[in-house]
Amino acid sequence: MVIVLVLLLGLGGVGLAQWYLWRRLVRDVSAPGGWYRRAGTVLAVVLPLLSVGALVGGRLLPLDVERWFAWPGFLWLALMLYLVLALVVGEAVRPLLMRWPRRPDGVPDGVPDGAADGAPGAASDAAGRTAPDGAAADPGRRLLVARSVAVAAGGAAAMVVGTGMYGVLSGPALKQVTVPLARLPRRAHGYRIAVVSDIHLGPILGRAHTQRIVDTINRAQPDLIAIVGDLVDGTVPELGPAALPLAQLRSRDGAFFVTGNHEYFSGAAPWVEFVRELGVHPLENARTELPWFDLAGVNDIQGTAEGQGPDYAKALGDRDRGRTAVLLAHQPVTIHQTVRYGVDLQLSGHTHGGQLWPGNYLAELANPTVAGLERYGDTQLYVTRGAGAWGPPVRVGAPSDITIVTLASSAA
Template sequence: MMIVVLLVVGLGVVGLVHWYVWRRMVRDVSRAGGWYRRVGTGLAVVLPVVSVAALVGGRALPLAAERWLAWPGYLWLAVLLYLVLALLVGELVRPLLRRWVRRPAGQPVPEPVAVTVGGPVGGPVAVAVEEEAPPVVEASRRLFVARAVAVAAGGVAAGVVGNGAYGVLRGPRLKQVTVPLARLPRAAHGYRIAVVSDIHLGPILGRSHTRRIVDTINGAQPDLVAIVGDLVDGSVPDLGPAAEPLAGLRSRDGSFFVTGNHEYFSGAAPWVEFVRELGVHPLENARTELPYFDLAGVNDIAGTAEGHGPDYARALGDRDRSRASVLLAHQPVTIHDSVRWGVDLQLSGHTHGGQLWPGNYVAALANPTVAGLDRYGDTQLYVTRGAGAWGPPVRVGAPSDITIVTLASKQA
């Protein structure tokens, strides 16, 4: 029953938002019966349907069909967000613009018009009445203001989304972060880990996106590559070819992978085996002892429902506490478990840095750190913004990145 109520409320909110956009962008700026109003009204009905279909279609449609829905559906969601924000700002500007249009700077104030009316004892009395604009002129002014606000809002939304989409489709940029570890030996000073997360291969981001990521990582010549979950949004048969370039990753100590929550939406076990075939080593609640520190990884929290959630005892229970440790865990919320188990550094993703401003404020409500490096007790947490995007292939205020984490020894 609760799901039905939430569904009805959600659809009601979606309908109300689209009605508001239709009113400000279509009805208020056009005349009834015109082509613009007919087309705008049609889009106001079709676009939300396509967006909902794109969100739920991945579970029921083949990938080829999903692509036809994903591009318009997801892009519209991003445009809708910034269109609504721009229109709300326009509501504040609208009264000032009406006043400016009514009486532009330098225009003289209209002279009062004297109107003669009967006095209290029958004699004529002159009363000054300010001349008002004819109804036709006032309607024309209102139309001008409505169109100015609509054009400005549409331009802002298109510009913001276009720039954000370009940032995703061109590929992530390298980011450099240095993290000092107290237990890291001097010989490991300067050890470099390429951290990449949230690639989100799917109906929009595919094989060419993976190739760009691999080329960027290889160009940085890291000592180790860490893929920290949410590699895909789909099944191995559909997206295996898109992930194949990962076999070309090159680093001295190899590439490692832990699951994210999205792997469990389409079957984590087949993906774990597939990346293993590509030469990437899955860390399923496991640890490997590298020459200078322990590298461990835990499954994502989403695997708990399947009996494959994070198990810190298996990953870290019998390790030598005198050695430095680096843990791969998709979601930052596991940091408190890492503190209890004496982890020196946790590498995470999941948040996308909020992806679409002001989403960073929403992400902060659910995650201890949204992006960057933080300290919790003796444990440090680094959260990458990720190399892809989920839903709209757009990022605003949260550029995608691949981070080169350089470990520094305090003994150096």
């Protein structure tokens, strides 16, 4: 019932946003019956339908068909967000534009001579209505202001979305973070882990995206590679070829993988076996003891519904607590369970750093840490913003990254 209510509220909000955009970008700037009004009205109906097709297509349509909905549908969601934000700013500017500049006689520039209605600063429209200073009653001025605000909002939204899309499609940046660990042996000082999450291979991001990520990691020459979930949005038959470059990953101690919530939407078990065939080691509620520390991984909490959720006791219950422990867990919300098991460092993703500003504020409501390094008791949590994007291939205020986490020993 709650899910249905949230869905209805979401659809209502999107519908209201679409109506607002149609009013400000179509109705207010065009004449009734004109080609622009007709075309804008059609787009106001078609674009939201494409967005719905993009959102549900992954579960109903083959990947090749889904792409036809994904590109326009997801991009419209991003454009819609920033068009609404830009137009809201425009609402504050609109009254100023209606009253500026003025002619020396006090009548707003744009009001034709003779429009003044006997009293200085008053004007009437064709119906004889008057308005203070003649500003609001001048249809020519209203149209000019409406078009100016619409063009400015459209340009700003297009620039923001275009820049954010370029950032995603050009590949993630390499980020460096040093994490001091009190129990880390001196001989492990400077150990480097490449942390990558939320690659989100799907109808938009494919094999070229994977190759960019693999090349970036290999150039960094890490000691170990950690893929912390949400690799794919689709099945192995559909997206297996897009993931093949993962077989090229190179590091001294190998590459490891834990599931994210999207793996369970796509079929987690086949993907676990597929990445194993590529030479990436899945950690399904399991632990491997490296010479310098214990590396453990737990399944994502989304797997609980399938009886495959996180099992901390299995992964960490019998370990030597005198050794340093690093845990791979997709969602940051598991940090409090991690603290209870005496883990030194948890590496997570999932949040995308909010992906689309101001989404970071919403992400903060659901996650203890949205991005970066924070301490919880004796445990530190590092959350990467991820290397891809879900939905719109756009990031604003939350650039994608691959993080090289360098472990530092207090004894060094």
